[in-house]
Every structure is written in structure tokens, then in C-alpha cells.
Amino acid sequence: MKRILIGERGLWVYATFVAGCGLALTLSMPWTSTLSDLMSYPWRPFPLPFFLTYGFLSAWVALDRAAEAVPVGRPRVAFLAVAALRVGFTQLLALPLVAASRALFPDDWTAIPLAAAYVVAASLAFAAGAVVLEILAVRRGRHPAGLRYGLFFAWLGLPAILLAVAGPIRTLAQLSPAVAVASIVGGEVALPGVLVAFAAPALATVAFTVWCLVLSKGAST
Amino acid sequence: MRRHAIARQYLFALGVSVLLAAPCAASPQVSLSVGFDQQVVRNTFTPFEIEIAGLASPVDGTLKVRQSAGLPGERRAEIVHVIQSGTIENGTLRATLPLVEPLNPVTVELVAQDGRTVAVAEQSLRLGVRQWAYPLTVGRPTGIASAAVVGAEELPLDWWAYDAVREVWLVDPPFSEPALQALGEWTVSGGSLLIVSGSAYPRMDSPTLRRLLPLSAPQLEEAEDGTFFVGGALRAEAETVLKRGVRPLLVQMPLGAGRVSLVTVALADLGPGELELIAERIPQAQRPPTTERVSAALLRSTRVPRPAYWLAPAVTGVTLASLVAFGLWGTRRRWTFGAFVGSLVALAAWSGFYGNSHKRFVREYSMITNVSVLSSFGINTAFSSFYAVEPRSVTMRHELGSFPAGGYVLGARGGTLSAESEAGQTRFALQAAERRDLLFHSRPAAESLRFRFDGTYAEIENRTGKTLANAYLAADDAILSLPAIQPGTQRLAVQTGLMLGEARSTYLSLRSILRPIEEWLPIAQRGVWLVTLEEWPEAPDRDAPTLEREVWITILQGERT
Numbered sequence: 001m002k003r004i005l006i007g008e009r010g011l012w013v014y015a016t017f018v019a020g021c022g023l024a025l026t027l028s029m030p031w032t033s034t035l036s037d038l039m040s041y042p043w044r045p046f047p048l049p050f051f052l053t054y055g056f057l058s059a060w061v062a063l064d065r066a067a068e069a070v071p072v073g074r075p076r077v078a079f080l081a082v083a084a085l086r087v088g089f090t091q092l093l094a095l096p097l098v099a100a101s102r103a104l105f106p107d108d109w110t111a112i113p114l115a116a117a118y119v120v121a122a123s124l125a126f127a128a129g130a131v132v133l134e135i136l137a138v139r140r141g142r143h144p145a146g147l148r149y150g151l152f153f154a155w156l157g158l159p160a161i162l163l164a165v166a167g168p169i170r171t172l173a174q175l176s177p178a179v180a181v182a183s184i185v186g187g188e189v190a191l192p193g194v195l196v197a198f199a200a201p202a203l204a205t206v207a208f209t210v211w212c213l214v215l216s217k218g219a220s221t
Numbered sequence: 222m223r224r225h226a227i228a229r230q231y232l233f234a235l236g237v238s239v240l241l242a243a244p245c246a247a248s249p250q251v252s253l254s255v256g257f258d259q260q261v262v263r264n265t266f267t268p269f270e271i272e273i274a275g276l277a278s279p280v281d282g283t284l285k286v287r288q289s290a291g292l293p294g295e296r297r298a299e300i301v302h303v304i305q306s307g308t309i310e311n312g313t314l315r316a317t318l319p320l321v322e323p324l325n326p327v328t329v330e331l332v333a334q335d336g337r338t339v340a341v342a343e344q345s346l347r348l349g350v351r352q353w354a355y356p357l358t359v360g361r362p363t364g365i366a367s368a369a370v371v372g373a374e375e376l377p378l379d380w381w382a383y384d385a386v387r388e389v390w391l392v393d394p395p396f397s398e399p400a401l402q403a404l405g406e407w408t409v410s411g412g413s414l415l416i417v418s419g420s421a422y423p424r425m426d427s428p429t430l431r432r433l434l435p436l437s438a439p440q441l442e443e444a445e446d447g448t449f450f451v452g453g454a455l456r457a458e459a460e461t462v463l464k465r466g467v468r469p470l471l472v473q474m475p476l477g478a479g480r481v482s483l484v485t486v487a488l489a490d491l492g493p494g495e496l497e498l499i500a501e502r503i504p505q506a507q508r509p510p511t512t513e514r515v516s517a518a519l520l521r522s523t524r525v526p527r528p529a530y531w532l533a534p535a536v537t538g539v540t541l542a543s544l545v546a547f548g549l550w551g552t553r554r555r556w557t558f559g560a561f562v563g564s565l566v567a568l569a570a571w572s573g574f575y576g577n578s579h580k581r582f583v584r585e586y587s588m589i590t591n592v593s594v595l596s597s598f599g600i601n602t603a604f605s606s607f608y609a610v611e612p613r614s615v616t617m618r619h620e621l622g623s624f625p626a627g628g629y630v631l632g633a634r635g636g637t638l639s640a641e642s643e644a645g646q647t648r649f650a651l652q653a654a655e656r657r658d659l660l661f662h663s664r665p666a667a668e669s670l671r672f673r674f675d676g677t678y679a680e681i682e683n684r685t686g687k688t689l690a691n692a693y694l695a696a697d698d699a700i701l702s703l704p705a706i707q708p709g710t711q712r713l714a715v716q717t718g719l720m721l722g723e724a725r726s727t728y729l730s731l732r733s734i735l736r737p738i739e740e741w742l743p744i745a746q747r748g749v750w751l752v753t754l755e756e757w758p759e760a761p762d763r764d765a766p767t768l769e770r771e772v773w774i775t776i777l778q779g780e781r782t
Contacts, residue, residue, distance in 0.1 A: 022537025036521035102576030
């Protein structure tokens with residue numbers, strides 16, 4: 001079980017993930033004890049830094065652990081299942097911290113499960129993408145890390161450019177995981193925005209899974 | 222014939238004039254009178270008298286007084302006081318309002334329910350602006366320099382209406398009982414009341430006046446020269462300040478934080494130079510103490526609801542420990558994965574519940590410090606401090622008819638900081654990270670605490686229904702701490718005697734609370750006083766976005782046996 005979930009050199013990756021999320025949550029918590037402190041250093045509940053850190057590190061762990069799950073020269077669809085299990089393991093580690101972030105939502109807490117669900121969906125998409133890239137790179141005998149993280153940052157950043165555009169097309173900025181998480185946590189996103197936000201990782205996961213199946217079929221024949 | 226034609230022309234012109242003037246005469250009108258004898262002082266509670274005339278029928282609407290803070294040419298804030306809402310008829314209305322800036326005109330307007338302005342009047346107070354408190358003579362002029370003169374029927378019924386008055390000379394009776402009651406309350410708050418009696422005494426005698434007099438069993442006596450004096454036994458702490466021959470001419474007595482002076486002869490019977498001698502010996506009124514510093518200190522010490530510091534590091538640490546344990550021993554024991562998952566799920570459940578119970582985010586903090594002084598007459602003065610974490614619209618409920626002062630200071634952040642007060646509540650907007658203070662005065666509720674002190678034991682009758690945990694007795698230059706006062710009547714041995722500077726209460730230094738009060742009313746030197754301090758617990762609603770603290774300080778004069 002440990003070999004499937006953690007893999008080689010995985011312990012420090014997960015430990016970094018937990019420590020990073022924990023640090024973000026610690027810094028998000030109010031530290032003022034008296035109103036005197038609060039007057040000097042005003043504070044409002046601001047859970048976004050924690051959720052952005054949690055989403056970013058989840059995606060990073062998904063990319064890293066999914067790529068590590070693909071042994072050299074053996075492209076099989078089972079790698080996808082291992083990658084998905086590792087995403088689940090990551091979320092299990094984040095669960096106590098995400099639950100503790102309830103203290104940062106004084107009123108409506110529905111953003112917490114919604115944001116966590118989105119992070120899971122995006123992590124699965126990144127994991128599936130990482131598996132496909134790893135299989136392709138292994139076939140061509142190249143190291144795929146540069147391409148993997150290049151595409152990751154492009155997905156994070158490029159749709160966010162649409163925030164500068166007015167009109168309905170602006171909704172497409174929700175394709176960026178960073179924008180989607182910010183909108184969900186901020187409670188600013190309407191149903192179309194939520195659908196767009198969740199549709200992107202769902203479609204990507206399906207597409208990468210099909211691609212992986214095709215690659216697996218090609219390898220077996 | 223020609224004369225008839227001229228007469229016809231005059232009659233025609235007169236008829237036209239009457240016809241044109243008739244609607245004007247019947248049109249609704251409002252007029253405003255501010256201050257005593259139109260004398261006003263900036264930032265003081267001031268009596269307002271509004272007269273409504275010309276209404277053909279009662280109007281459903283609102284009568285408002287509009288003032289503005291800030292000098293002309295600068296940023297302004299509009300202050301609105303709703304004097305009456307509902308059915309408004311012809312007549313005279315009185316209210317005591319804080320006068321914000323007398324250099325700006327004051328407007329009174331009668332607005333119908335549909336928003337139509339029925340009548341409006343604007344008044345400039347510039348000619349009556351004074352920099353300092355002034356003497357007030359009731360009845361007829363006394364010759365006191367710069368005194369405002371009003372009739373007895375014009376006396377306001379709110380003790381805080383005398384905020385801008387230095388001393389009150391009661392000269393020409395009759396005085397109504399409510400007016401005397403208000404004057405007695407004002408004296409307890411630090412006022413200086415002078416009663417000119419003599420031959421006028423029979424016309425002014427009343428139960429309330431007798432409570433004010435420094436003489437017990439007062440009676441009119443005739444001197445050898447035919448002058449009528451008011452004589453009687455001096456009350457405890459009363460003293461004769463001036464004499465004419467063997468008879469007292471001016472008698473004074475402390476009353477609460479103020480002083481009552483009695484001139485035993487009528488104004489007309491005062492000899493040459495006696496009026497000036499009396500005027501020199503009349504103390505100036507002092508305003509009630511502000512508990513601003515105490516209120517601000519209590520507000521700043523208010524605890525901010527928050528989760529414990531250790532929540533996030535502890536959850537992170539336990540999660541990391543579980544991960545490392547699973548990483549180290551996950552392959553050796555089959556049950557370790559189950560234990561690992563179970564521990565994380567349990568930790569998540571606990572942290573979720575903990576976060577849920579500590580999620581309260583207070584958007585508005587308030588601290589209300591009430592001071593009640595109960596002597597022969599009683600007063601209440603309260604200072605409220607508000608602090609908003611984010612922009613808020615605040616509605617503060619207060620005593621009916623008591624309009625608060627303050628809260629109109631133009632902030633450095635800009636914007637228009639307006640406020641609207643009705644008889645029982647005041648609304649104003651707070652910007653983020655802004656503190657606002659309000660001061661208001663009122664009358665205390667029915668007395669529910671009595672005591673007497675014999676030097677060793679205090680016999681206390683507590684009908685408040687509550688246990689008074691912080692109670693102190695002030696007598697003979699010392700503050701003596703008392704055990705908790707249970708409801709009912711009890712005889713308590715006075716415990717350790719502490720000097721005022723050493724005594725401490727449970728939540729703030731008693732010294733810091735009592736020092737401004739002691740400077741205003743030297744309780745330890747004026748008879749025996751019981752001081753109780755109570756803090757009302759904050760609302761039990763854990764999710765409420767507001768946090769309100771309230772401290773009651775009651776200073777009750779007792780009887781020494």
C-alpha cells in the first residue's frame with residue numbers, strides 16, 4: 001500500500017505539501033487577541049491564500065506523483081488508477097487542514113466543499129495529463145519535466161488573461177484553476193461560472209484518460 | 222363725490238390686500254428658538270423650542286431639526302434630529318439637542334409623509350454664540366453681567382439642557398415642580414444653583430424646593446428693619462458664607478457634585494454691594510465627567526473572538542506525524558494504513574467542529590460606560606464607544622428623549638459622516654476601522670439601592686435582584702471594600718480600608734475608573750457613598766456579528782448613623 005500511495009522519494013513531497021498548506025493556514029488565522037491589536041493591525045477572514053496554496057500544491061503533488069507512477073517502458077492504463085489513488089491520498093492528508101479552515105468562513109461555508117471538490121477535479125486532470133506526457137516522453141526518450149510544468153503554468157495563467165476582458169467571454173477566465181478557486185472561495189461565481197470551472201478539469205481528465213487508453217492499446221499491439 | 226371715489230379706491234385696495242394676505246396668514250409656519258435667551262455655546266446640549274402654527278388640520282409627518290458639523294467652506298456632515306414623528310399639530314415642542322456648530326444655520330422643517338415639505342424655517346445663531354458658559358437668571362434681570370434672562374415658564378425639563386450654563390439664579394417665582402426637579406438633577410451633576418428667597422419664599426415653596434434648600438424646616442422671619450429673611454436650621458454640610466448682622470445672608474450646601482446657594486432675602490432687599498459680594502461667592506458649574514478614557518480603555522481591552530493560536534500548527538503537526546509514521550512503518554504492519562486513515566479522518570472531524578465553534582467574526586464592537594449618581598436627585602450619564610471592522614450602519618437605542626452628542630466629528634478619512642437621531646434611537650454609518658464615541662445623559666430608573674453606614678457596618682438594601690460583586694464604600698478620605706452584596710437587606714462589616722489609588726477592580730484598575738469621577742465629585746469627602754461596578758456579560762449568541770460590553774458604575778449617597 002505504501003509503495004502504491006507514496007512511491008519513491010514521495011514522503012518528502014507529501015510532507016512538503018502538508019507543511020506548505022499548514023503554513024498558509026497558520027498565516028491566515030487571526031493573531032489579534034484584543035481589540036487594541038485589531039485596531040493597530042486590522043484583520044478580516046481571508047481564506048483565499050490558504051486555498052490557493054492548497055490548490056497549487058495539490059496540483060504540484062498530482063503532477064509529480066502521477067509522473068513517478070509511470071515506470072519506464074510499460075505504458076498501461078493501471079498507471080492512471082495509481083495516479084488517481086495518489087490524488088486521493090493527497091486530499092486525505094489535506095482533509096484536517098481544509099476542515100480547520102472552517103474558522104475562516106464566519107457565514108457561508110458551502111465554498112469549502114466546492115473549492116475542495118474543484119481542487120480534486122483539477123488534481124485528477126493534472127495527474128492524467130502528467131501520465132500521458134510521461135508515456136509520450138518515455139517513448140521518445142526525453143525528459144518531460146520541462147514540458148509538464150510549462151503546460152501546468154500555461155493552464156494556470158493563460159485563461160486568467162481573460163479577466164481583463166469585459167463581457168460574457170470573461171467567464172472563460174474560470175478555465176484557470178487559480179481564477180476558479182479564487183471565485184469559488186470568494187463566493188463571487190455564479191452557476192455558469194461554476195459549470196465552466198468544473199467542465200475544464202472534467203473534460204481534460206476524460207480526454208487524457210482516452211489518450212492514455214489509446215497509447216496503452218498501441219503499446220500492447 | 223370725489224371723496225366717495227377715493228374711499229372706494231381705498232376700500233378696494235384694502236380688500237385686495239386682505240384677500241392676498243389671507244392665504245399667507247393661514248399657511249403653516251414653524252419657528253425656532255435655540256438656547257437660553259438665544260445664547261448658545263458650541264458642542265453643548267442646548268434647549269430647542271419649536272413652534273408650529275397655521276396648520277389647518279393635523280399633519281401626518283416628521284418634524285426635523287437639521288444642523289451641520291464643520292465650518293463653512295470645509296467638509297460638512299449633516300446631523301438630523303427627528304423631534305416628532307406621526308400626527309403633528311399646532312403648538313410648541315421642546316427638546317434638548319446637542320448643538321454642533323452654531324456658526325452654521327439651523328433648519329427646522331415639517332415634512333409630510335409623502336415627502337412634501339409643509340413648512341421650513343432657517344435660523345442663524347451667530348449673534349448669540351458664546352465661547353464660555355454663562356449665568357442664567359430666571360424671572361427678571363438681576364444686574365449680573367452677561368447673564369441670560371428667561372421666564373420661569375421657559376425653563377427646560379431636562380437637566381442636561383443647562384450644559385452651557387455657569388450658574389442659575391432663581392429670582393422670580395413661581396417655578397414648576399418638574400423644572401425644579403431638572404434643576405436639582407443639574408446641581409447633582411455639578412451645577413451651581415442660587416435661590417433668591419426672602420419675601421418671595423412663600424410663592425416658591427414646594428416639596429422639591431425644600432429638597433434643594435440648605436436649611437431644614439425653613440420659615441419666613443421678619444427682621445427689625447422690616448426685611449423678610451428665610452431662616453431655619455442648617456443642614457449637615459451646609460455653611461453660612463455671608464451674614465447681614467447676625468442673620469445669615471448667603472448659605473451654601475454641596476448637592477452631589479454641585480452646590481446650592483440660598484440668599485435669604487429678596488433681590489429688592491439686597492443692600493448696596495451685597496449683590497456683587499454674593500456673585501463673587503457663587504461657584505461655577507462643572508460639567509459631568511466624561512468616561513471617555515475609561516470607555517476607550519475598556520473597548521481596547523475587549524477580547525477578539527478567534528480560534529486558538531495552536532489550531533493550524535497542531536493540525537499540521539499531527540498530520541505530518543501520521544504521514545511520517547505511515548511512511549516508516551506502512552510496509553511492516555497491515556493495520557497501519559487503516560490506523561493512518563482513521564486518525565486523519567478523526568483529526569479532520571475534530572478540527573472541523575473546532576473551526577465551526579470558533580468561526581465568529583465580530584464586525585462591530587461597542588463599549589457603553591454608564592455612570593449613575595444618586596443623591597437627593599439622580600442623574601445618568603453614559604459614554605458609548607463603537608468600533609467597526611468593516612463599513613457598518615449602526616443603530617443605537619437609548620433613553621427616550623435623550624439625544625446623544627458626539628459622533629459627528631469629521632474623520633480624517635473624508636466622506637460625509639452623518640447621523641440621524643430620533644427620540645429613542647440614533648443611526649449613523651461607520652467606516653472600516655473607525656471608532657466613534659457618543660455621549661448622552663438621562664434620568665436614572667427608580668432607586669433600587671439604599672444604605673446607611675455607622676462607621677463599622679453598612680446596612681444595605683439591595684432591590685436590584687442581582688448580586689453586586691464589586692462594591693466599595695467611600696467615606697472619610699478612604700475607599701473601603703465591601704463583600705458581595707446579595708439581593709435583600711443585609712448588614713455588612715466593612716473590610717479593608719484602601720486609599721483610592723490602591724483599590725482595584727476585577728477588570729480595570731478601579732483607580733482609572735474612579736479618578737475622573739473623584740475629581741468631579743469628591744465622594745470620599747462629601748458624606749458616605751456606595752460605589753458599585755457591574756459589567757453586563759456580552760450577548761450569549763456566539764454567531765452575532767456585534768460584541769457589546771456594558772459597564773454600570775453606580776454612585777449612591779447614603780446616610781451616616
